[in-house]
Amino acid sequence: MSIFELLREQVRIEDVVQYQCGSSGRKVRCVAPNHEDANPSMHLYDDYAHCFSCGFHGDVVNVWAAIKGFERPIEAAIGLAGEYGVELPEMKPGTQEKMRARRAREERNCAQAQACHNALDQHPGVVEWWEGRGFCTELRGRFLLGTDKSGTAAVIPFWNCGRVQGLIRRNRKGEPKYIYPKADEFAAGYRPLFVPGSLRADVFLVEGIIDALALAALGESVAAVGGTSISKPQMRELQRLRGMIYILPDRDEECEAAAREWVHKLYPKALLCPAEYGEEVGHA
Numbered sequence: 001m002s003i004f005e006l007l008r009e010q011v012r013i014e015d016v017v018q019y020q021c022g023s024s025g026r027k028v029r030c031v032a033p034n035h036e037d038a039n040p041s042m043h044l045y046d047d048y049a050h051c052f053s054c055g056f057h058g059d060v061v062n063v064w065a066a067i068k069g070f071e072r073p074i075e076a077a078i079g080l081a082g083e084y085g086v087e088l089p090e091m092k093p094g095t096q097e098k099m100r101a102r103r104a105r106e107e108r109n110c111a112q113a114q115a116c117h118n119a120l121d122q123h124p125g126v127v128e129w130w131e132g133r134g135f136c137t138e139l140r141g142r143f144l145l146g147t148d149k150s151g152t153a154a155v156i157p158f159w160n161c162g163r164v165q166g167l168i169r170r171n172r173k174g175e176p177k178y179i180y181p182k183a184d185e186f187a188a189g190y191r192p193l194f195v196p197g198s199l200r201a202d203v204f205l206v207e208g209i210i211d212a213l214a215l216a217a218l219g220e221s222v223a224a225v226g227g228t229s230i231s232k233p234q235m236r237e238l239q240r241l242r243g244m245i246y247i248l249p250d251r252d253e254e255c256e257a258a259a260r261e262w263v264h265k266l267y268p269k270a271l272l273c274p275a276e277y278g279e280e281v282g283h284a
Contacts, residue, residue: 002099003077003088004061008162011084013060014044020067031066032056045142046198047162052141055114059162073103105187109164113157116146116167123151129172130154133210139217143196153179156209158186159196168209168226178209180226190233194224201243205262205270207250228258230265238266245270 018024021031026044030037030051041053048059056066061077070076074096081088117140120127126147130140139145146155148169158166158181165188166181183191194209197216204222206212212224225234238245247270249259263272 002102003081003091004059004073004099004103004163005161006088007061007077007080007086008047008059010086011060011080013047013049013063016060016063016067016080017044017049020064030054030056031063033066033069043142045162050142050144052138055118057110057114057144072100073107074100102187102189106163106165109157109166109187110144112167113144113146113155113164116148116155117141117144119147119149120145123147126151126154126172134214135217139213143213143216145213156213158194160188160192161195161199163187165192170210178226188233191226191231193234193237194226195222197221199223199241203241203243203245205238205245205247207255207258211248211250228255230262235265241269243269247272249273 014024014026017028017031021029023029023040027040028042028044029040030042030053031049032051032054035051035054035056037051037053042049042051042056048057049063050057058066061073061080064070064080065073065076068076068079070079078088080086120130120140127140130145135143135145143159144157144164147153148155152173153169153171156168156170157164158168165186168181169179171177171179180191183189186192194212196213198221200221202221204215204220206215206222206224207226207228209224209226212222215222223238230238245266247259247262249255249272259272263270
């Protein structure tokens, strides 16, 4: 676990904002240094903050850096840990540099996701596509859902606990439906679980990315594999979870077979839920 992940677990983002800025609640004044936010427009979620006015987006370390003026994320993380009494593990030579490089890739991914989200203004057809799947303006902003330059594909940030690991293209027409980054193109150097919100004690596990977004929008703790095959890094993430894992398979033979295999690998902490979702199950 990196120090950034450790801080996300041990320091609540709303505590930082309330103590440092005197703001409370889920809707607060933006912490971006160049944004005079007279009408509070920054929303606090479990793992990150998002300003619907200026577009500031980040986790607890980003918020701390914005408030205190840190330019380097690793220095902001160390400062935050000292302020809140979080004991950091000793770092081997080169570890800081690796963390700095990964953080930089995540920041670039987030900036690209923000640009794709902003591009929705130019492509009403993609906005309609998102709205047809239940993602209103607030949810599109919260998850930075967007479009490519041509408007032929929706763009989904590959979230993992508040950080953007890469960008997914979801073609509106034709095959393949989903185009993922290659494994080594992810910020972590491998494809992790897709986690669009915080993971609490018990977690729903699904195959589809949009299914996971929909469950997260409802306030559920959810992770997605992004296919029927769980990679070794994804399996390690699942095995580290503290609570039960409730597997919700897609309603087709291949996915149900994959779900049974997942249960076998994750036994005894996983339970398979029946794929009985009614006649109208939506479109991914």
